[in-house]
Amino acid sequence: MIAKDVLACLAGAGLxxxxxxxxxxxxxxxxxxxxxSAIRREILGATSVVYSQTLxxxxxDRP
Numbered sequence: 001m002i003a004k005d006v007l008a009c010l011a012g013a014g015l016x017x018x019x020x021x022x023x024x025x026x027x028x029x030x031x032x033x034x035x036x037s038a039i040r041r042e043i044l045g046a047t048s049v050v051y052s053q054t055l056x057x058x059x060x061d062r063p
Contacts, residue, residue, distance in 0.1 A: 003043040017044055 006023075010016055023044060025036055033049065040047040 003039060007043065020044070023047075 006020075007017065010019060023040070025040070027033060027036055037047070037049060
């Protein structure tokens with residue numbers, strides 16, 4: 001899990017969660033929000049979540 005890797009990197013530098021200023025998570029599907037929130041609370045403590053309407057992908061293969 002990436003959050004645990006981040007905590008390990010912080011610990012290696014003698015730092016902890018309190019040293020984090022901001023953590024941004026991008027989810028590909030809104031249905032992952034509850035699991036993501038639970039993991040963030042467990043690993044990082046209290047967190048806030050902002051939901052944003054996603055825009056459709058527009059690229060060379062999808063005009």
